Amino acid sequence: MPEEHAFLSASGAHRWINCTPSAALEKQFPDTAGSYAAEGTLAHSLAELKLRKQFEVMKLSAYKQRLAEIQSDELYQREMDGYTDAYVDYIRSLCMAFAGTPYVVVEKRLDFSQIVPGGFGTGDCVILYDDTLHIVDLKYGKGVAVSAENNPQLRLYALGAVQEYSLLYTIRQVQMHIVQPRLDNISTDSLTADELQQWGERVKPLAEQAAKGTGEFRAGDWCRFCRAKAQCRARAVQMLEIGKRQTDPLLSDAEIGSILTAAQSLQSWVKSLEEYAERQLIAGKEIPGWKLVEGRSNRTLTDTDAAFQVLEQSGYDAALLYERKPLNLTALEKLCGKKHLTELIGGYIVKPPGKPTVVPAADKRRPYAKKKLEEMFGGKSS
Numbered sequence: 406m407p408e409e410h411a412f413l414s415a416s417g418a419h420r421w422i423n424c425t426p427s428a429a430l431e432k433q434f435p436d437t438a439g440s441y442a443a444e445g446t447l448a449h450s451l452a453e454l455k456l457r458k459q460f461e462v463m464k465l466s467a468y469k470q471r472l473a474e475i476q477s478d479e480l481y482q483r484e485m486d487g488y489t490d491a492y493v494d495y496i497r498s499l500c501m502a503f504a505g506t507p508y509v510v511v512e513k514r515l516d517f518s519q520i521v522p523g524g525f526g527t528g529d530c531v532i533l534y535d536d537t538l539h540i541v542d543l544k545y546g547k548g549v550a551v552s553a554e555n556n557p558q559l560r561l562y563a564l565g566a567v568q569e570y571s572l573l574y575t576i577r578q579v580q581m582h583i584v585q586p587r588l589d590n591i592s593t594d595s596l597t598a599d600e601l602q603q604w605g606e607r608v609k610p611l612a613e614q615a616a617k618g619t620g621e622f623r624a625g626d627w628c629r630f631c632r633a634k635a636q637c638r639a640r641a642v643q644m645l646e647i648g649k650r651q652t653d654p655l656l657s658d659a660e661i662g663s664i665l666t667a668a669q670s671l672q673s674w675v676k677s678l679e680e681y682a683e684r685q686l687i688a689g690k691e692i693p694g695w696k697l698v699e700g701r702s703n704r705t706l707t708d709t710d711a712a713f714q715v716l717e718q719s720g721y722d723a724a725l726l727y728e729r730k731p732l733n734l735t736a737l738e739k740l741c742g743k744k745h746l747t748e749l750i751g752g753y754i755v756k757p758p759g760k761p762t763v764v765p766a767a768d769k770r771r772p773y774a775k776k777k778l779e780e781m782f783g784g785k786s787s
């Protein structure tokens with residue numbers, strides 16, 4: 406769940422662990438997460454409700470009332486139901502795999518201030534069974550697949566949960582799970598409770614620096630969601646280093662590989678600079694060498710119904726004026742929900758092979774089959 410009050414949030418831990426002064430620097434910039442964050446919050450509320458119904462005693466009338474409230478929200482979409490069901494199904498299967506009944510807590514406030522000054526957050530679902538603690542986190546975003554491996558947010562939650570429950574339970578193992586249903590992404594990681602504590606001890610001095618706003622600015626993939634990313638000098642220095650190192654007039658394949666990797670961050674950096682410049686210019690400030698102009702626009706009808714009425718009255722057949730188009734699969738999924746759509750027309754849905762695409766080696770997709778490339782390009786190379 407979004408954490409609104411912790412200065413050093415668990416969700417931002419990847420950033421402030423790697424760039425300790427970033428949290429203090431970010432304070433001067435507004436949070437512009439906007440409607441995506443609000444949509445995620447609503448999905449979490451729906452998931453929470455379903456989990457509570459599953460694992461706690463809840464009157465049907467109370468459930469229905471809360472459900473109706475959520476469904477009447479303008480950000481609610483039917484697909485949210487299918488996605489939150491997938492999350493609840495995952496937790497249910499996890500619990501059914503145990504030999505007995507686990508202890509399940511939904512939306513648990515977790516205090517990890519023993520490691521991070523003032524640190525707390527909300528664990529979406531905490532499960533205790535035998536000697537193992539499970540932390541399950543729902544990610545509703547669909548921009549980037551989030552991995553549970555070495556994930557500092559989940560580890561901080563786990564440290565909070567160990568602190569909370571270690572008097573009642575002997576916790577030896579910790580398993581962390583991310584369920585990101587809109588990307589069909591399930592990711593898990595595990596470590597022993599001792600390893601978790603050792604990790605916490607390594608993070609502690611960094612958290613203390615981050616709380617004071619001291620340490621070194623270090624740019625990296627963690628800059629992506631930093632509010633200072635447009636104006637940050639450390640990031641600019643890193644971006645402008647690209648391609649500077651060698652003197653050979655031609656780039657080697659190895660250099661092209663490194664530049665492509667760096668260029669991924671470069672694209673998003675340039676976009677953040679453009680957004681910053683636009684805000685400044687709109688506010689009447691100057692960005693030397695740049696100005697605001699009217700972008701391209703397309704002609705449009707002020708009143709489509711009235712205009713089409715005129716056309717029909719002038720003798721044009723309505724059948725010629727309108728086209729009837731089937732919805733695409735994304736829109737159909739929104740209309741029917743993923744599960745129901747698959748039940749209805751799953752047999753008609755195929756996924757043809759995509760065109761070859763260059764991606765970083767760390768991408769989880771399998772490399773394009775060599776045989777298929779030979780069929781397509783006849784084994785030609787430049």
Ligand code: SF4
Pocket residue numbers: 420424426427430622623624625627628631632633634635637638639640
């Ligand atoms: S943009 Fe990157 S380097 Fe700059 S403060 Fe943020 S996290 Fe640190």
